[in-house]
Amino acid sequence: MQHIAILGSTGSIGQHTLEVVRRFPEKFRVLGLSANSNIALLSRQVKEFRPCFVAIADSRAAEDFVSKFGAKGIRLFAGQHAAGEMVKDSRLDKVVVATSGSAALAPLLSAIESGKDIALANKEALVMAGPIIMRRARRKKVKILPIDSEQSAIWQCLDKQPSFKLKKIYLTASGGPFRQMPKEGLKKVSLRQVLDHPRWKMGKKISVDSATMMNKGLELLEAMFLFNVPAEKIKILIHPQAIVHSMVEFVDGSVLAQLSRTDMRIPIQYALSYPERLSNPLPGIDFYKLKELDFQSPDFKKFPCLGLALRVAAQLGTAPCVLNAANEACVEEFLKGKLRFTAIPEIIEKVLGRHHNRKEPVLEDILSADTWAKAQARRIIARSN
Numbered sequence: 072m073q074h075i076a077i078l079g080s081t082g083s084i085g086q087h088t089l090e091v092v093r094r095f096p097e098k099f100r101v102l103g104l105s106a107n108s109n110i111a112l113l114s115r116q117v118k119e120f121r122p123c124f125v126a127i128a129d130s131r132a133a134e135d136f137v138s139k140f141g142a143k144g145i146r147l148f149a150g151q152h153a154a155g156e157m158v159k160d161s162r163l164d165k166v167v168v169a170t171s172g173s174a175a176l177a178p179l180l181s182a183i184e185s186g187k188d189i190a191l192a193n194k195e196a197l198v199m200a201g202p203i204i205m206r207r208a209r210r211k212k213v214k215i216l217p218i219d220s221e222q223s224a225i226w227q228c229l230d231k232q233p234s235f236k237l238k239k240i241y242l243t244a245s246g247g248p249f250r251q252m253p254k255e256g257l258k259k260v261s262l263r264q265v266l267d268h269p270r271w272k273m274g275k276k277i278s279v280d281s282a283t284m285m286n287k288g289l290e291l292l293e294a295m296f297l298f299n300v301p302a303e304k305i306k307i308l309i310h311p312q313a314i315v316h317s318m319v320e321f322v323d324g325s326v327l328a329q330l331s332r333t334d335m336r337i338p339i340q341y342a343l344s345y346p347e348r349l350s351n352p353l354p355g356i357d358f359y360k361l362k363e364l365d366f367q368s369p370d371f372k373k374f375p376c377l378g379l380a381l382r383v384a385a386q387l388g389t390a391p392c393v394l395n396a397a398n399e400a401c402v403e404e405f406l407k408g409k410l411r412f413t414a415i416p417e418i419i420e421k422v423l424g425r426h427h428n429r430k431e432p433v434l435e436d437i438l439s440a441d442t443w444a445k446a447q448a449r450r451i452i453a454r455s456n
């Protein structure tokens with residue numbers, strides 16, 4: 072029996088993780104759940120999974136949780152540091168990090184520091200502080216098991232081969248909702264169109280990132296840090312069917328790919344059960360019905376976020392953190408209706424242009440670059456409105 076905590080249990084990945092747990096009650100026991108403010112859903116999850124502890128980041132929501140639902144028999148952690156405190160509990164074996172955005176960094180580091188294996192869905196934390204996270208995980212002998220479907224695919228294909236045996240990684244991308252829209256059309260897209268991803272149903276932040284293709288840029292950086300591979304060896308490949316979740320080419324010319332239906336429960340389950348593979352009732356791929364698997368080059372002109380990600384991948388230091396922070400601020404403002412869709416890369420580029428890169432950052436440098444870049448992005452947006 073594995074004892075787990077799920078950070079971001081009320082989100083898309085969090086809920087899918089609970090579905091996996093529901094299917095294997097003899098394998099996984101949820102000891103901890105955490106959310107930001109969705110206490111209605113959290114309380115239903117608490118009723119069903121009976122965790123020992125719950126973390127709620129929004130202090131007011133935590134108070135409401137106690138007054139509305141009570142917290143009898145549960146240890147409640149509240150406030151900004153709640154999840155980071157919760158994951159220290161010695162009964163936990165593994166922490167699923169499915170919080171969205173940069174808020175995942177502190178609890179992720181705390182879980183690593185207290186020696187818990189990590190099933191990692193969140194990509195922003197790795198983009199911000201990849202080298203620091205991976206160094207600390209190695210020092211603590213903690214496993215980082217990827218949930219993000221592309222990283223899970225690369226991890227499965229690499230299968231412990233050393234990175235110097237690797238020639239190329241083909242990081243696949245469905246192309247998002249605007250793959251076929253002409254560049255000019257992007258100026259007028261609505262929020263509903265942006266959130267309507269053709270292949271995946273996901274949280275709002277990652278849906279916007281998929282539409283701008285920043286998601287693929289973040290994943291490129293994520294793969295660099297997770298697998299210790301330089302950007303030159305990672306090729307982005309548009310694959311609209313989203314069946315091949317990524318591929319790895321080795322020095323002998325062999326290419327291994329991981330294929331599955333587009334269902335996040337598959338990589339989540341593997342990150343939970345690793346190294347074991349557990350059977351599940353999900354339907355497989357019907358190769359007799361699958362007519363084609365297409366692969367195309369990405370359009371860097373139409374999706375400037377890809378070029379910005381490549382630029383920071385060449386710089387490293389605090390630059391990836393700044394890219395991520397500026398993007399996060401832009402997405403937030405876009406979701407509030409305060410920023411045009413096509414202005415997102417423009418603002419990020421301006422913030423990157425003002426940034427003095429710090430080459431070998433320590434955690435404090437990362438945190439201050441994050442704060443600085445978000446403030447810069449918001450200032451530029453406010454001025455332009």
Ligand SMILES: NC(=O)c1ccc[n+]([C@@H]2O[C@H](COP(=O)([O-])OP(=O)(O)OC[C@H]3O[C@@H](n4cnc5c(N)ncnc54)[C@H](OP(=O)(O)O)[C@@H]3O)[C@@H](O)[C@H]2O)c1
Nearest residue numbers: 079081082083084107108109128170171174193194273274
């Ligand atoms: N969705 C996917 O298919 C998918 C695939 C690959 C990777 N990922 C990555 O997985 C992460 C989660 O994505 P998602 O789609 O599941 O997001 P989501 O549906 O928006 O859920 C986000 C979760 O994080 C919690 N949260 C948000 N801000 C927080 C804060 N400041 N402090 C504590 N908790 C906070 C939310 O709580 P409330 O509900 O209370 O707001 C919710 O539980 C992202 O980094 C994303 O890039 C997602």
